[in-house]
Amino acid sequence: MSEALARHSRPTGTVRVTVPAKINLHLGVGDLRADGFHDLTTVYQAISLYDTVTVSTSDRSGLRITVTGEGADQVPTDERNLALKAAKLLGIYGHISPAAVIHLDKRIPVAGGLAGGSADAAATLVACAQLWNLRLSDIELEKLAAGLGSDVPFCLRGGIALGTGRGEELNHDLKAAATYHWVVATSQAHISTPECYREVDRLRANDIGRYSYHVQPLLKALEAGLPAEEIAPLLVNDMEAAAVSLRPELSSLMHAGLDAGALAAHVSGSGPTVLFLARDEAHARSLAKSPKLRASAKALHVAHGPVAGPAEQLTGSR
Known part of the structure; x- marks a missing residue:
């Protein structure tokens, strides 16, 4: 488990996490596979364009989601929302009956090819893990992230990485020596x-x-x-x-x-x-x-x- 997650994984009333947008410096797309996906060879880079995800405990059972910021009116707040799916998945995995409000403050452009929805899902996993005091390993978080979408595992760690498979198989050993x-x-x-x-x-x-x-x-x-x-x-x-x-x-x-x-x-x-x-x-x-x-x-x-x-x-x- 990352030191940052361990350091902050204590019960609190509110957890706030920022998450960067993702770009692809290289995006190689293979032919259509039998499973409906394409093989990818991609180099991800996280950039300093951030959404903020805030998760707060609620006196009402269940999960609710609210959205403000750029393109907020385009973001669904029902079962289609990937951050909501992330919280529900983590609740099932951690045997939690959640009672929380997830608030997304958007700065990453919506539906812009910058993985804003995936970024919000990654941030929600981290925030809810802290809020619910689930001391998950990096491997556990990344497996949960991969179940949500191809870009979510990268959005957890950011930085720079080589992605293969459908993009979810990551090599984080790359070291970018410049900004x-x-x-x-x-x-x-x-x-x-x-x-x-x-x-x-x-x-x-x-x-x-x-x-x-x-x-x-x-x-x-x-x-x-x-x-x-x-x-x-x-x-x-x-x-x-x-x-x-x-x-x-x-x-x-x-x-x-x-x-x-x-x-x-x-x-x-x-x-x-x-x-x-x-x-x-x-x-x-x-x-x-x-x-x-x-x-x-x-x-x-x-x-x-x-x-x-x-x-x-x-x-x-x-």
């Missing part, structure tokens, strides 16, 4: 992840796109701490062509950032958020002020990574 700076641009478009995977398959049936599994050059560059200028040409997203095919306006957003001086522009995951790599923090802030980019994006956020996830660095409890 990288990003502008995260949201758009008015909406793309569901299943829709984007279907478009990947459709395009490949027409010989458009391939599985980018060769990730070693990027891993070596990250471990060597190479500057952003040398990282930029190594970034890959096999879902990008599908996302642009479904929402052609994303191409205009990407070109706006490149015209403004970004080192690279890529769709984040299945989209529709677009990531722009900057040379450093000052360059990222300058990009975010670009009139052309501001005119093309719904909203712009400046972030850096890698940063720690909730199981590694907690904001504490009250």
